[in-house]
Amino acid sequence: xxxxxxxxxxxxxxxxxxxxxxxxxxxxxxxxxxxxxxxxxxxxxxxxxxxxxxxxxxxxxxxxxxxxxxxxxxxxxxxxxxxxxxxxxxxxxxxxxxxxxxxxxxxxxxxxxxxxxxxxxxxxxxxxxxxxxxxxxxxxxxxxxxxxxxxxxxxxxxxxxxxxxxxxxxxxxxxxxxxxxxxxxxxxxxxxxxxxxxxxxxxxxxxxxxxxxxxxxxxxxxxxxxxxxxxxxxxxxxxxxxxxxxxxxxxxxxxxxxxxxxxxxxxxxxxxxxxxxxxxxxxxxxxxxxxxxxxxxxxxxxxxxxxxxxxxxxxx
Amino acid sequence: xxxxxxxxxxxxxxxxxxxxxxxxxxxxxxxxxxxxxxxxxxxxxxxxxxxxxxxxxxxxxxxxxxxxxxxxxxxxxxxxxxxxxxxxxxxxxxxxxxxxxxxxxxxxxxxxxxxxxxxxxxxxxxxxxxxxxxxxxxxxxxxxxxxxxxxxxxxxxxxxxxxxxxxxxxxxxxxxxxxxxxxxxxxxxxxxxxxxxxxxxxxxxxxxxxxxxxxxxxxxxxxxxxxxxxxxxxxxxxxxxxxxxxxxxxxxxxxxxxxxxxxxxxxxxxxxxxxxxxxxxxxxxxxxxxxxxxxxxxxxxxxxxxxxxxxxxxxxxxxxxxxxxxxxxxxxxxxxx
Numbered sequence: 078x079x080x081x082x083x084x085x086x087x088x089x090x091x092x093x094x095x096x097x098x099x100x101x102x103x104x105x106x107x108x109x110x111x112x113x114x115x116x117x118x119x120x121x122x123x124x125x126x127x128x129x130x131x132x133x134x135x136x137x138x139x140x141x142x143x144x145x146x147x148x149x150x151x152x153x154x155x156x157x158x159x160x161x162x163x164x165x166x167x168x169x170x171x172x173x174x175x176x177x178x179x180x181x182x183x184x185x186x187x188x189x190x191x192x193x194x195x196x197x198x199x200x201x202x203x204x205x206x207x208x209x210x211x212x213x214x215x216x217x218x219x220x221x222x223x224x225x226x227x228x229x230x231x232x233x234x235x236x237x238x239x240x241x242x243x244x245x246x247x248x249x250x251x252x253x254x255x256x257x258x259x260x261x262x263x264x265x266x267x268x269x270x271x272x273x274x275x276x277x278x279x280x281x282x283x284x285x286x287x288x289x290x291x292x293x294x295x296x297x298x299x300x301x302x303x304x305x306x307x308x309x310x311x312x313x314x315x316x317x318x319x320x321x322x323x324x325x326x327x328x329x330x331x332x333x334x335x336x337x338x339x340x341x342x343x344x345x346x347x348x349x350x351x352x353x354x355x356x357x358x359x360x361x362x363x364x365x366x367x368x369x370x371x372x373x374x375x376x377x378x379x380x381x382x383x384x385x386x387x388x389x390x391x392x393x
Numbered sequence: 394x395x396x397x398x399x400x401x402x403x404x405x406x407x408x409x410x411x412x413x414x415x416x417x418x419x420x421x422x423x424x425x426x427x428x429x430x431x432x433x434x435x436x437x438x439x440x441x442x443x444x445x446x447x448x449x450x451x452x453x454x455x456x457x458x459x460x461x462x463x464x465x466x467x468x469x470x471x472x473x474x475x476x477x478x479x480x481x482x483x484x485x486x487x488x489x490x491x492x493x494x495x496x497x498x499x500x501x502x503x504x505x506x507x508x509x510x511x512x513x514x515x516x517x518x519x520x521x522x523x524x525x526x527x528x529x530x531x532x533x534x535x536x537x538x539x540x541x542x543x544x545x546x547x548x549x550x551x552x553x554x555x556x557x558x559x560x561x562x563x564x565x566x567x568x569x570x571x572x573x574x575x576x577x578x579x580x581x582x583x584x585x586x587x588x589x590x591x592x593x594x595x596x597x598x599x600x601x602x603x604x605x606x607x608x609x610x611x612x613x614x615x616x617x618x619x620x621x622x623x624x625x626x627x628x629x630x631x632x633x634x635x636x637x638x639x640x641x642x643x644x645x646x647x648x649x650x651x652x653x654x655x656x657x658x659x660x661x662x663x664x665x666x667x668x669x670x671x672x673x674x675x676x677x678x679x680x681x682x683x684x685x686x687x688x689x690x691x692x693x694x695x696x697x698x699x700x701x702x703x704x705x706x707x708x709x710x711x712x713x714x715x716x717x718x719x720x721x722x723x724x725x726x727x728x729x730x
Contacts, residue, residue, distance in 0.1 A: 285474045291465040292443050292472045293545070294495030303491075307482040 112368070119361035126357040141358025143167035145184050145349065145366075149176040184363060187345040192370065193256050194341055195324040198263035202320045203313060205264070206271025207279075211301060213272070214279040215287075225276075228269045236266060237329045244333055254339045262330055267320040274319070278312025279305065314381030318374065325371050342367050395456030395548040395581065396421045397442060402451030404437055404605075411437040413605040415451070419549065422579045424572075425610075426592040428628060429602035435585040438602070439551045442583065444468045456548045466497055471542035473552040478538035479526040485537055486522040489513060492545050508544050515574060516540040532563040539571065543578070550575075552584045556591065568594060589629050593617070601625045623726040626655050632686060632697040634720075635661075641691060642672055642714055647721055648729045655720035658698040662715040663689065663706075671711035678708060689714070 089097070118126050120137040149171050157177065163169035171178055209228075213221055243262065244253075252258030282305055290300035306313075332344040346363040350356055397419045404412040412434045419425050427435045440446045442453060444465035452461045460468050471492070479488050489509045493500045500508070513519035516536040521529065526537065535555055542550055555571075556564045572595045575582055586592055592599050593613045600610040601624070609621040620626035626634050639651045647654065666672075672691060678700075679686035685704055689696040689712060696714070700706065721729040 285476075285478065286480060288443075288445050288465070289472060289474060289478060289541075290491070290495075292445070292468075292470060293492035293541075294466045294497035296464075296466060296496075299496055304480055307480075 115361045115364050118357055119365045121358050121361075123354065123356060123358055126361075127355065138170070138358075139166060140170050141356075141360075141362040143170050144356055144359035145362040146182055147171070147178045148180050148182050150179045151176050182349075183340075183345065184342075184349075187340050187342050188366070190256060190335075190339055191325065191342040191367075194259040194263065194339070195321055195370075197256070197260040198267060198324045199317055199320040201260060201264040202267035202271045203275075203317050205268050206275050206316060207306075207309070207313060209268075209272045210275035210279050211305065213276050215284060225272070228272050231265070231269050240329065240333055243330070247334055252334075254335050254337050256339045259331070259335060259339060259341070262334070263320075263324040263327065267323055270323075271316050271320060274316045275309070275312055278309050278316075282308050311381045314378045318378055318381075321374060322371060397456075397549050397581065397583070398454040399438075399442070400452050400454075402441060402448040402453065404434075404441060404446060404448050410605050412441065412448075415605075415607055417600060417607060417610070419581060419583055422581055424575055424580075424582045424584065424595060424597045425600060426596035426598075427583065427585045427600045427602055428587065428589065428592040430587060432604075433602040434605040435587075435602055436553050437605075439472070439553050439583065439585055442468075442549065443470045443472050443551055466495075469548045471545050471547040471550050473538050473542045473550070473555045475554045476558055478541070479529075479534055481525075481527045483526060484522070485513075485518060485524050485526055485529070488526050488537055489522075489540050489544055492541060512540045512544045515543065516570070531559055532567065535559060535567065536570075539567075539574075543574065546578075548581065550580055550582045552582065554586050555584075557586070557588070564588075564591075571595065589631070593629070601628060620655075620720065620728060622728055623653065623655070623722050626720060626722075626728070630657050632658075632699070635694075635696045635698070636722075637691070637694055637696075641694060642716065644716055644719075650723050651721045651729060652724040653722040653726075654716065655722060656696070656716060660717050660719040661696070661698055662717055663687070663698065663700075663712050665706060666711040666713050670713065672714040673712055675706050675708055675710040675712060678704065678706065 117135075119141045120139070121132070121135055122138045122140050125132050125135045125138075126141075143166070147167060152175060154175060157172050157175065160172075160177070163172055168178060212218060213225060218224065247253045247258055250258075252261070286304040286308070287297065287300040290304050291297060295303065326343065327341075328343040331341045335341060335344065342363070346360060346367065349359045349363055397417075399415055399417040402412055402415045403410065415434075415438065417425075417438070427438060429435050437446065441448055442455070444460070444463060444467075448461065452459060454460060455468055455470070480491065483491065486509055489512060490505050492498070493505045493508060509522070510519060513522055516539055518533060518536050518540060521533065526534065529537065535558070539552075539555060542552075556567050559567065568591055574580075575595075584591075584595065596613055598610055599613050599616045601608045601616065603624050609616060609625050611619075616625060617629050620629070623636065627636070635656045637654050637656065639647060639654055642654075644651070644654055673689045673696070675687065676690045676695065677688040679688070680702070683702060685700045685702055687696075687698050687700045687704065687706065689698070691714065706712065723729050
């Protein structure tokens with residue numbers, strides 16, 4: 078669109094573009110302030126983090142990250158002085174607070190749990206969702222509308238409403254505090270979303286593609302794999318992001334059903350604060366690191382996500 | 394290449410009968426065109442042969458074998474769809490190679506490459522083999538779609554209005570190319586269209602479908618000059634055949650029972666009325682350049698015929714009209730011999 082085409086009916090004018098830009102920038106700033114605050118807090122010292130008025134300019138420190146990854150014990154100054162020289166930056170930092178590092182914290186295993194459970198359940202939900210969506214889209218499924226409604230109805234109530242029965246079931250089945258149990262649970266919650274989103278995408282792929290492939294000597298499954306799947310990547314990527322965001326951020330079930338070996342990061346991060354005073358920088362550090370995978374995943378798939386939000390309206 | 398035989402095939406979709414007791418035999422190397430309006434069952438016939446639909450009754454033989462219950466992959470047919478035929482995620486080369494790389498065939502990659510290049514030359518797309526298939530023009534896309542069918546040597550090629558989405562010039566070009574390729578390969582082909590020019594120019598035989606019934610099948614000449622009934626007569630000829638009630642014009646020699654007389658340009662002798670007597674009045678002369686359409690009012694009816702570009706007739710002229718061996722139809726619409 079060149080500047081010489083004045084008064085186009087469809088192209089936005091320079092003025093409306095400017096106004097839209099201002100609104101978007103303002104909204105982005107408002108949304109990003111809490112994130113910036115958490116990011117800044119993660120580099121403050123504990124005293125700086127609770128200073129009033131809040132410090133905008135401060136001396137950055139890695140104490141929050143040190144505290145996040147370690148457990149520490151309080152010792153007398155005499156004992157600390159009797160130790161040899163500090164073995165690293167974190168060691169030196171905690172000694173200034175009359176503490177020594179006792180060992181690694183549980184943050185890394187909890188973070189790994191989150192990765193396994195979130196990506197595992199996303200994969201399962203998208204895999205099952207793609208196959209069911211294809212089935213609903215292409216075959217005459219008896220009672221298809223009722224089944225689709227039933228699948229959707231699993232999302233009608235807040236998940237926490239079924240927390241107690243699920244808690245009891247999981248205890249009986251031995252799924253409490255296991256990664257498998259959490260993957261099953263998040264898959265069950267996400268699969269309805271996946272079926273509905275993906276059915277829309279697959280409905281838009283003309284069936285002539287598979288028919289042509291089947292005439293050319295492919296079985297239906299091969300035709301699905303070679304012709305439908307490559308064209309559904311946009312929808313699959315968008316669905317995967319939505320599923321991943323849910324599973325990654327889920328707190329209520331994780332707090333209820335995991336306490337030890339399978340605990341995910343969301344219920345773990347708040348517990349950091351209890352270890353030795355109000356350690357806001359460590360909590361902020363945990364939150365900052367927690368945001369990274371979803372940020373990377375979203376940036377990698379941002380094109381597909383944008384198209385996914387418009388539900389294929391701009392496909393052709 | 395092989396022959397295809399459809400016997401007593403009926404196909405319903407819910408309450409609608411799409412194909413009603415169809416019998417159709419296509420000989421080896423023959424080019425058969427199915428002509429009919431939308432909803433006549435043309436596409437359903439192709440899909441039944443390809444195996445994309447199962448008949449409710451009747452049998453389909455391909456190359457002498459009963460293929461009625463075989464899956465599409467086992468039938469050895471090739472299909473060109475009206476649209477949506479190219480895989481958007483593949484290049485032109487990979488689109489053409491797709492049928493050869495199917496797990497059922499597994500040609501060596503070297504043979505695939507040679508065959509694809511041959512066919513690409515045949516459909517004149519060899520200069521764009523590396524392009525993304527979405528970056529082609531409409532005519533190029535359709536040539537690739539036809540090429541994708543041609544890379545194999547199936548029992549029969551099935552083509553579902555492959556040219557209908559193209560503009561007139563391209564359609565004429567591709568029509569010629571397709572006929573040339575078909576006769577070079579000696580291919581058996583069933584081609585569906587609602588375009589009578591495509592049917593007349595390409596077919597060895599034309600089958601006229603109406604409401605799921607094969608009304609008539611024969612050579613283009615026979616279908617044109619000896620239509621079985623009013624429906625078939627009305628499908629062919631440009632301008633459309635004039636259907637006049639018996640007795641409107643002098644029709645000595647009409648067989649008994651004639652209800653309607655069908656008259657195309659060649660069945661009418663129109664002259665300027667010399668003396669008082671006249672059959673009709675020239676209503677309009679349409680100049681098309683190389684020819685004229687002559688509109689004549691006869692009583693409450695209107696005739697349209699072709700005339701020379703330099704016809705002396707003009708609007709308002711009184712004319713006499715005589716039949717020259719026209720087509721006679723009974724009250725049931727069937728042609729009387």
